[in-house]
Amino acid sequence: MFSLPLRDNARLRPLETWQAEEFAAHMDRAREHIRPWVGAGFITEDLAGARATLRRYAERQAADGARLHGIWLDGTLVGGVMFVNFDAAAGSCEIGCWLEPAAEGHGLVTEACRALLDWAFAARGLHRAQWNCRADNARSSAVAKRLGMTLEGVRRQSWPYGGTRHDTQTWAILAPEWSAHRGATGN
């Protein structure tokens, strides 16, 4: 029922339980591409797994916690952005994203994250938004940079993947920084 226009004929929408089949089909296109860069639990292998992800997010949203949003490009679900954590009492949240290969290079994730940050800071009054990514995930850290975030630290060998333990970067932006960034970039 609801959607937000992004650029390039793309829209951001809530990604909900009833969209499990669409999400599972998208996961088939995205799986191997995103596997190294997202949390292990986000990779699912079939419809039941896709449905479980959507259900889990919906239940956390019902408790004002995590939230999941999809990005549709030309009517196809191509990825999304989420509040991995959302803690109104503490005034902080963590944002994440994923995208299938065909949709990269349009700035869709950055644009979608702007909508999440606007909502978190303006509508909900949060003070701090965080972004975690593997230290060797250049594409992801570039998004954090474009959003005006600051690199706050590197948790060493905290991301096990493929038999190795990778470092994890933590980026963050505070409410007044986001206001300034929005003003400066004109976005």
Add this chain to the structure above:
Amino acid sequence: MFSLPLRDNARLRPLETWQAEEFAAHMDRAREHIRPWVGAGFITEDLAGARATLRRYAERQAADGARLHGIWLDGTLVGGVMFVNFDAAAGSCEIGCWLEPAAEGHGLVTEACRALLDWAFAARGLHRAQWNCRADNARSSAVAKRLGMTLEGVRRQSWPYGGTRHDTQTWAILAPEWSAHRGATGN
């Protein structure tokens, strides 16, 4: 984050758990006005009750069941429309509404119901949408009529309120009827 424009500077939005304080304040304005016409469980007396309503709907939405949407007029929550039931497998749903006195007479509920029916029939492929109201609720049956619904029956003495048992009307519209109605009214 998401909203849909209705007429008269009004917008339709998801009504969610985190909006409990706003919903409780609205309920204080609406309570005595809507008490005779809505289900007993929808009337709450305080913030905890308001939060419980929002949480219950959010949890049912997480299972692709009931859904709650608020209507904001000039930035104030004045009422809403909901899927009282939503059963994708059976292809049917039931729609309901409520409104505080100050917002009546603008056609907001009818307009909001149109958005719900569009979503139910077009986006979700449902076949049948139902509307129940007290038989003596002229305002509510007028909405059903304006939406193109047909009166299908009257459940006698099925609505206990204030020491009396009132009759309940059942109205409904089917998917092809909604298409025709939309075409005919130009809405």
Add this chain to the structure above:
Amino acid sequence: MFSLPLRDNARLRPLETWQAEEFAAHMDRAREHIRPWVGAGFITEDLAGARATLRRYAERQAADGARLHGIWLDGTLVGGVMFVNFDAAAGSCEIGCWLEPAAEGHGLVTEACRALLDWAFAARGLHRAQWNCRADNARSSAVAKRLGMTLEGVRRQSWPYGGTRHDTQTWAILAPEWSAHRGATGN
């Protein structure tokens, strides 16, 4: 431990969790015969499904909701009657039934429904009892008529079965009507 005599060497008893094997064997005899006329969830394919039905009813009964009773003819479970819904606060309930072919034509369902209505109206003080059936289910609407119920409406195309959407009749009887009916029929 408990039972009620019906006519023709038949008895009505609570149908409980521990009777899952007996219920499953009966379902094997009844399945194809009742499939078009009962709710999709009531048709189960094996012992685990039969047990789940019994467990679900028992849990709802524990909350003073739905209740399931079996009909035994010459010691064999041949069908039953249930409170599909039971809402003491609202003063209303809904009754349903099912029967395997071999037990039809004895009036067992009508007689068993009388026991349910007596209990609902006299022991529990309810005001209204409802009966839903497919509009083309002549056998079922005849039971409603024999119980003195009134046809209150027809929900169009609300019963999907076998690729078609059938109409659903709603019948009901009120407490004073039941008293009058009982007096008039001498039953």
Add this chain to the structure above:
Amino acid sequence: MFSLPLRDNARLRPLETWQAEEFAAHMDRAREHIRPWVGAGFITEDLAGARATLRRYAERQAADGARLHGIWLDGTLVGGVMFVNFDAAAGSCEIGCWLEPAAEGHGLVTEACRALLDWAFAARGLHRAQWNCRADNARSSAVAKRLGMTLEGVRRQSWPYGGTRHDTQTWAILAPEWSAHRGATGN
């Protein structure tokens, strides 16, 4: 809906969640009289407590476990008998009872226990039924004796009450013993 005649104008019925007010009123009459002789959790002080007892038994019954039955004398709930435990897989159960003072001396408990034992051994095929009571509860051990049970042991100081630890007797009867006892007593 269902009941079983006992002697002296008394009947045995399932004691269910919806009877909480009746059960609470009975508990007000029975409380101080039965407090020393029943499990601490069975004594409740108000309607909420009475309802919790009924709900707990109903939920255990839904899983084919414990069961609660009331005894009505001249239309008043005066006590009852229960399966404290019921384990069909192990073939064993434990029976208990309670009674308000006004109903003592009629043999109602003994008669009601006979119904439970018949059901446990004949209808359900159990092999062993047990009875626990405080060693100084002469009235209760007399019931066990009348039912043909054998004293199997005394668990020393296992029943804390009123600052003292009392001994607990364990009585039991096996399926063939019950058949013989039934035959011999002509009951």
Add this chain to the structure above:
Amino acid sequence: MFSLPLRDNARLRPLETWQAEEFAAHMDRAREHIRPWVGAGFITEDLAGARATLRRYAERQAADGARLHGIWLDGTLVGGVMFVNFDAAAGSCEIGCWLEPAAEGHGLVTEACRALLDWAFAARGLHRAQWNCRADNARSSAVAKRLGMTLEGVRRQSWPYGGTRHDTQTWAILAPEWSAHRGATGN
């Protein structure tokens, strides 16, 4: 992190959820040997079953109920002792044990039970500890005797196994008896 020395290079430790693989391997060595003498639910056939046992005990321990401890001999898990029940409010508990064949004859179970009894009586202030075993389990009743317990009764035909119903002995020791026994044996 924590352990208690027993004799013969053996140690007693909490047996916890994370040790499921070790417990499953031990169960493979112990299964047929202990099957006739322990509760049916304690025998598991695979890793999932072993994990379920550990999880169930951990959850009951979280509610101050049952507790499970393992015995390690030369670094290998060879058996254990548990509080089958632990009821602080009633001041009583029940103790049980199991052991794989290779570890028998060292007095490990007796020694481990002493640690449990010390904790139950001294640290927790319980008054009574019970021990149940098949009447024909000479090894187990010998442990009860060595611990200074008294045989309190025999529940006839209460232990179904292998198509037969065996008798069950109940042994118990009270807090002052344990103090005296500890003093007399110098243990």
Add this chain to the structure above:
Amino acid sequence: MFSLPLRDNARLRPLETWQAEEFAAHMDRAREHIRPWVGAGFITEDLAGARATLRRYAERQAADGARLHGIWLDGTLVGGVMFVNFDAAAGSCEIGCWLEPAAEGHGLVTEACRALLDWAFAARGLHRAQWNCRADNARSSAVAKRLGMTLEGVRRQSWPYGGTRHDTQTWAILAPEWSAHRGATGN
């Protein structure tokens, strides 16, 4: 039953549900002293709150998650150390601590953390242990340093307390670093 000696007549033990009264009494002594430095949820005001903390940790421990240990000095519970998080699959954990004023200055927390790190790295095979504290908590960051941890970053304004948002330091140590540190310090 189990404990580990620390220095100065102090011992480390599991801190469990049944110790709620002792924990509540300790919290009365510790509350105002630790309030600025621990998570808001850890501060409880009464026995029910203390019990809830212990129960929550016990349930997480049952799922191989968080764990709580108390430090007793001369027989009095004076503080403790915990695994705030424990994730065996990811090979990482987070450690935390608290202490009442009278027990400071003995190195008890540092010593207790060594036991936790030994267990996490040696017994459980984890790879990484983390420590979070307010950036202005000199006492806490000194513990992290003494344990050989490295400061990995500072999450700005992420710790709301008393109307201000404080920075949070993240320290961590990896398995091989802990081995080297243990060897170098001779502890």
